[in-house]
Amino acid sequence: MRFTFPLLALCAAMIAAPMAQAERLKDMASIAGVRQNQLSGYGLVVGLDGTGDQTSQTPFTVQSIVAMLQQKGVNLPPTGQLQLKNIAAVMVTTSLPAFAQPGQTIDITVSSIGNAKSLRGGTLLMTPLHGADGQVYAMAQGNVLVGGVGASAGGAQVQVNHLSVGKISAGATVERAVPSNLGENNQIRLELNNTDFATASRVVAAVNDQFGAGTATALDGRVIRVRTPASSDARVSFIGLLENIDVKPAAAAAKVILNARTGSVVMNQAVTLDTCAISHGNLSVTIGADQNVSQPAPGSRGQTVVTTTPTVEVKKDPGKVLLVKGGASLAEVVKAMNSIGATPQDLLAILQALKAAGSLRAELEII
Helix, strand or coil, rough: CCCCCHHHHHHHHCCCCCCCEEHHHHHHHEEECCEEEEEEEEEEECCCCCCCCCCCCCCHHHHHHHHHHCCCCCCCCCHHHHHCCCCEEEEEEEEECCCCCCCCCEEEEEECCCCCCCCCCCCEEEEEECCCCEEEEEEEECCCCCCEEEEECCCCCECCCCCCEEEEEEEECCCCCCCCCCCCCCCEEEEEEECCCHHHHHHHHHHHHCCCCEEEEEECCCCCCEEEEHHHHHHHHHHHHCCEEEEECCCCCCCCEEEECCCCCCECCCECCCCCEEEEEEEEEEEEEEEEEEEECCCCCCCEEEEEEEEEEEEEEEEEEEEEEECCCCCCCCCCHHHHHCCCCHHHHHHHHHHHCEECEEEEEEE
């Protein structure tokens, strides 16, 4: 997959626009302990119209239905004699929101783990959802909604969207709450999304200007300790005001991101170059083959002969040497690269060479 270089120039022009705008504190940081918790469970979807797991290839589906029915007092023949087509084994996943309480409902995702053709029209049986500690935090059950459709006949098949994954809105009920220590010792901790000492210092200054000196203290370049009121009601109001404080983040460090697989290159506006000379030239080799057919004369006993004539063409574009003056901005760098006809793939090698030469004033990261 290749991207045209003008697209890079467009992205560079957009990045070069002023970005140092004030942001709400809630968009820059999160409160320690206020987070989601992932839940998952193993269950069965029944009621499928012949689109369930092929039991000969998914023995765990048969074992699950046998174990479930035995708990309900139903004795079944050996599992090898069961041929079920309307049952599918699934994994149920969801995230438990912060401060969720027993009785609240949450959405769940149901995904087939066997070879079921479709979960459309199925019903998820009661499934316990476990957290990382092995405890049950929610129970899931309901009708699966699949946003797709498929049909097949006579070897032809038509499918729209994905049929082996569905959702159930409000399909799980919370059974256990996660303990929260928010406001313990009359303090909370703000965790910046990105480690930056300058931004942490600005957050501390903004919070202290709003609520008084000593309210916020920076522990490091990412964590900020904030004193809160003692009562829970006042603490909630305080955090609401805290999250809406406007803070102007510090300028981002100069950085260039290279994706060696796709050839995409992204630079921020802080990227500059020292004085340097860049040379670029292309060498292309084209290999082809022409086929010639020789027909025998009419009435002869000769045979048709096909011969192949290989062709090789080597083309080298003239190289160019470009002088880039020191302190060049991102827009000037992109313009210079365009002037020598560099593609994104060429730019990968050019930027690596500039970094090795010490002319690129930016951190180079290859993903």
